[in-house]
Amino acid sequence: MTVVAKPVIAVVGAGLMGHGIGQLFAAAGHRVAVYDPSEDVRASVPARVRSIVELTGQDPAVMERLSVHADFDEAVSAADFVFEAAPEKLKIKQEIFERLAATTKSGAILASNTSVIPIGELAARVSGRDAGRIVGTHFWNPPYLVPLVEVVQTERTDPAVVEQTIDLLRSVGKVPVHVKRDIPGFIGNRLQHALKREAIALVADGVCDAETIDLVVKHGFGARLAVLGPMEQSDLVGLDLTLDIHKVLLPHLDRRPGPHPFLEQKVAAGQLGMSTGRGFREWTPEQCAEVRERLGRYLLALAHQRKNGP
Secondary structure (H helix, E strand, O other): OOOOOOOOEEEEOOOOOHHHHHHHHHHOOOOEEEEOOOHHHHHHHHHHHHHHHHHHOOOHHHHHHEEEEOOHHHHHOOOOEEEEOOOOOHHHHHHHHHHHHHHOOOOOEEEEOOOOOOHHHHOOOOOHHHHHHEEEEEEOOOOOOOOEEEEEOOOOOOHHHHHHHHHHHHHOOOEEEEEOOOOOOOOHHHHHHHHHHHHHHHHHOOOOOHHHHHHHHHHOOHHHHOOOOHHHHHHHHOHHHHHHHHHHHHHHOOOOOOOOHHHHHHHHOOOOEOOOOEOOOEOOHHHHHHHHHHHHHHHHHHHHHHHHOO
16 A cells, blocks of 8 residues: 555545535645535535635635535545545445445545444445455544544554554644544543433432533533543542542442433433523523534634644
8 A cells, every 4th residue: 555645535425524524634735525415515515615714714725625526436536545424324334435445446545434333334344455444533523623533443454554544634733543442432432421421310310400510511620621631630649549539439420321311301302402492401592602603712722722832
């Protein structure tokens, strides 16, 4: 498998994540082809990419390196790396990887942006050497602002593919991490949803309300998470103290094997969150807009700080 100086990139799926992944590579000087089966989605890509370019203050020439395609084979045939960003449906993704294995160059690396589905399951229909070029690349939303990408290795992934993928991601300013075992949720979502499970249980058990959960996280341990990870914090305070705390605390944490009934009841009642005006908390359109704007400003400031230094 040869290393290409400036690999050609293809993105399959131009929805929530796909257009941002395409923009990321175009901004770094790569030629990018984006495919989506929906005419409406394809038509919206230039405007959505342009808004990212304007938000981040990039050169508008980025737009010249990105093309949008209605033909799958046309979009991926010249690619050295293909990033799949289709809906989070196993069957759809399996079909895409089958097709990619048959239509891409033999040396092209095929990556999935799935956030929780094991990569081996997505590649189950692909056999032989083609399976060795499939890898997971879990970007975080929005991909042009959040630096982390989890690079997930399956039992069949060629180690050289992992290495080349990490090198490519690092070259465009991302922080790639190597996930050595292909498990559901990888690393980040397992940690994130372990926290959510306990948060939901605390609210359901009447310990506090949802707003209090968010205040505790944002103004407590969450305030230091960006600069002090959980393993660093454990070593900082001492593993003996950590062990003493675990002996008291862990037996009382929620350990149910499936989703909490409180969450299931919310969904069944149509209380889906900001999209419906009510979830764990109640939301007005103005409050929803404020949260999105606050998050965007914060991530943009962090991205500028990371690029330009303190």
